[in-house]
Amino acid sequence: MPLVKYDKDVFILSVAVANDQPHQVFVQIKRHEIQVACDCRMPENSLCQHAYGGIFELMHYTDMKLEDYYWPELHDQNKKELKYLQVDTDGHHVNIFPKPIYGNIFKVGWGFSLDHYHQFDTAMLHKQETGTGNEIDARNKLVVAYNVLYTELGLWCSQLPILMPFIGKTGKHSNHIVSFSQYLRKDKEIINDIVFTENQHALNEIRYEMFTLVNAVGRQDNKANIARWLQTVPVLIKLWQKAIPMLFYEAHLYSSQGYGHLGCRSNKPVKSHLSDWQISGDRFSISFSLKDHNDHLILEPVIKSSAKHIAHFRKVPLFLIDTDDRTFYLVQSEQDEALLNWLKISGNKLTALKEHFLDFHERFLDRLSEYYAVSYQHFNSRKKVVYRLNEVIPQNNKNNGK
Numbered sequence: 001m002p003l004v005k006y007d008k009d010v011f012i013l014s015v016a017v018a019n020d021q022p023h024q025v026f027v028q029i030k031r032h033e034i035q036v037a038c039d040c041r042m043p044e045n046s047l048c049q050h051a052y053g054g055i056f057e058l059m060h061y062t063d064m065k066l067e068d069y070y071w072p073e074l075h076d077q078n079k080k081e082l083k084y085l086q087v088d089t090d091g092h093h094v095n096i097f098p099k100p101i102y103g104n105i106f107k108v109g110w111g112f113s114l115d116h117y118h119q120f121d122t123a124m125l126h127k128q129e130t131g132t133g134n135e136i137d138a139r140n141k142l143v144v145a146y147n148v149l150y151t152e153l154g155l156w157c158s159q160l161p162i163l164m165p166f167i168g169k170t171g172k173h174s175n176h177i178v179s180f181s182q183y184l185r186k187d188k189e190i191i192n193d194i195v196f197t198e199n200q201h202a203l204n205e206i207r208y209e210m211f212t213l214v215n216a217v218g219r220q221d222n223k224a225n226i227a228r229w230l231q232t233v234p235v236l237i238k239l240w241q242k243a244i245p246m247l248f249y250e251a252h253l254y255s256s257q258g259y260g261h262l263g264c265r266s267n268k269p270v271k272s273h274l275s276d277w278q279i280s281g282d283r284f285s286i287s288f289s290l291k292d293h294n295d296h297l298i299l300e301p302v303i304k305s306s307a308k309h310i311a312h313f314r315k316v317p318l319f320l321i322d323t324d325d326r327t328f329y330l331v332q333s334e335q336d337e338a339l340l341n342w343l344k345i346s347g348n349k350l351t352a353l354k355e356h357f358l359d360f361h362e363r364f365l366d367r368l369s370e371y372y373a374v375s376y377q378h379f380n381s382r383k384k385v386v387y388r389l390n391e392v393i394p395q396n397n398k399n400n401g402k
């Protein structure tokens with residue numbers, strides 16, 4: 001393993017080979033080439049073993065991809081510190097990533113690191129009907145309740161959310177469940193004497209479909225399962241779209257956040273994990289705000305329901321949670337789901353340098369703005385206008401003939 005230092009876009013590797021002193025190799029990773037020099041001066045005029053070994057180790061650390069080392073023209077400094085990037089050198093490895101206030105930074109000639117999101121092709125899905133709450137007096141009775149099980153995104157144990165009906169008993173003087181009994185499973189006989197409503201029968205059928213689908217996806221620790229997850233998303237969105245209006249007729253709704261909830265095969269919900277569940281029948285919209293900070297621009301999503309601006313939100317698989325009132329909103333399409341999940345990785349912020357803006361527009365923003373509304377705020381201005389390229393880079397009409 002060579003020792004690595006990093007200085008202004010250049011990796012300095014100290015490479016030792018047998019029966020020789022360590023050599024210094026200088027590597028710069030460009031879009032279409034790698035520039036390399038060695039202090040042995042490569043006497044044969046060919047790539048020396050130091051350079052070969054050094055680059056090999058560098059690539060090996062990032063799974064043979066050099067993308068993580070490519071941060072073109074992003075080495076501006078504020079005083080002595082890098083302005084945009086954080087560079088962690090731990091002797092043998094270098095990790096370079098954007099400072100959190102910039103979220104994810106656009107790389108000219110390439111795109112965004114971490115992931116590439118270029119698919120804007122799915123039409124919005126069905127609209128949703130809303131129902132009205134219809135609570136029945138149910139004191140001291142066995143009742144059917146519904147628990148929404150969900151997990152965080154991006155973990156090997158992440159799972160898609162499912163609905164789990166269970167039996168509960170309400171208090172002597174209230175409609176609230178005080179004791180929590182078994183989950184209803186197709187493979188387990190229902191021992192309690194419960195009469196299901198038609199709505200509940202239909203919900204239970206949906207829940208079996210959800211369970212079968214989600215169960216087949218498996219842990220997110222290999223490529224095949226990740227692909228299966230993506231294939232399941234649109235089907236599951238439709239099932240949730242069917243279930244949500246029906247859930248408005250149910251009095252006992254809960255949610256619980258789990259870790260690999262299908263694997264544990266628990267028979268009943270754990271009371272301390274449950275919280276009341278609120279779902280909005282409303283759609284939320286995604287638009288974007290692009291703000292000019294003079295030398296760079298920051299793009300952020302803006303989430304609104306028909307009633308309000310959802311200023312603080314959390315994204316979990318298939319749902320967006322308004323963290324101010326803990327209301328869940330179902331995503332409306334596979335496209336929104338993929339986009340919001342991808343944005344979450346970068347703290348919901350994307351940054352591009354002003355001088356990289358044209359490329360950022362062509363590779364990313366142009367297509368994004370076809371599908372999502374984007375507003376633009378000039379530097380030092382509060383006014384927002386509809387984003388157009390020439391708002392950011394004024395076109396000179398006299399010069400259009402080349």
Ligand SMILES: [Zn+2]
Nearest residue numbers: 038040048050
């Ligand atoms: Zn050499």
